[in-house]
Amino acid sequence: MSDLLERLRGRGWRMTAQRRVVAEVLNGEHVHLTADEVHARAVAKLPEISRATVYNTLGELVSLGEVLEVTTDKRAKRYDPNAHRPHHHLVCARCGAIRDVHPTGNPLADLPDAERFGFTVSDVEVTYRGLCPDCADA
Amino acid sequence: MSDLLERLRGRGWRMTAQRRVVAEVLNGEHVHLTADEVHARAVAKLPEISRATVYNTLGELVSLGEVLEVTTDKRAKRYDPNAHRPHHHLVCARCGAIRDVHPTGNPLADLPDAERFGFTVSDVEVTYRGLCPDCADA
DNA sequence: ACTTGACTTAGACAAAGTCCATTGTAGGAT
């Protein structure tokens, strides 16, 4: 499981009540919260926490590589704590539900040199779109 | 080439000076402008055009399937007139430059049933990330 | 040329996120 808090403490991350709460909110699989959702849940545990702090903390967690930013729709960025295992996303086009998925194959190998335009390609992000079981009945 | 304007006229789209200008701005390959960029270029040709009209027109072009919305970064949506040929995107992580690419293989086939969570998967979007030749020298 | 419904406009509004000066505090030093 390797708790997020454990890892952060181990990295000498200065611990405060606010940071602990944010780290607690971001735990588990298939977790993809917006900054505002993180803030809402953090407020439930620590009413004085401010929006700016949540943004700052999320930004730091991303810099540390402990959390990933996901932009599946045009709305708000989402934060995905499942950073230790590479994965892609499956998104419901209707309700926005997100699942982590692990496709076979390596898309990086599927991009011929002639299609790289001199870029140094280092990463691929794959987003599958469709309808979730709930939204398919309509 | 199949000009965008031609196609729109052929579809009985009501033509106005504003719509013509927007359609003219969106022409060519590897074009991925934000709404504001489209507006800026449109204003150069037709100073009275308003932001709302640009947004409306872009929205309609997307509905008509003549232009694609692309959200490569967390910032603004981008508009891609290259809708008649399916493609994916290669994005510079530093400067944001975007190229259209055509990888081999079919990522849809790479998602096992066990990884679909009951979704009806209909589409895949692949975004390659790296550094463009200009940004690689730094 | 007239009419009409669709198109355009300006500006108010909203959502997501950033910035900054001030205040507070974690954790090492004493």
Next chain:
DNA sequence: ATCCTACAATGGACTTTGTCTAAGTCAAGT
């Protein structure tokens, strides 16, 4: 245990991106 100080948190103003609306304008058919 207490003190210091650099780092963190706060809240409010500000920015960016996008939506909405009421009123004015215009393309296209008759």
